[in-house]
Amino acid sequence: MADVKGVTRRVFKVFWAWQDREEEQWLEQMALAGWSLARVSGISYTFERSEPQKMIYRFLVALVVLPTPLRLIDGWWLRGLEILLITSMLALVY
Secondary structure (H helix, E strand, O other): OOOOOOOEEEEEOOOOHHHHHHHHHHHHHHHHOOEEEEEEEOOEEEEEEOOOOOOEEEEEEEEEEEOOOEEEEOOEEEEOOOEEEEEEEEEEEO
């Protein structure tokens, strides 16, 4: 392949949380077409031109519970509602 260092491509694509397998497959197809994932930000995917290669992408999802501090309301100590935070991370498997 000719020298393609520095060639980038930005794609805006929406995937819902339940479409993780579709997103993984799309990223794998992009790698096979010679576009390596460089960065993800919301619905923006930035790819760098590279040699076509077989890549495997997997999403890791974690549920984190953050308790809110106790607070005094009308003379009563109340424990606030727990905050649920769902975080996901894209992992590249070589």
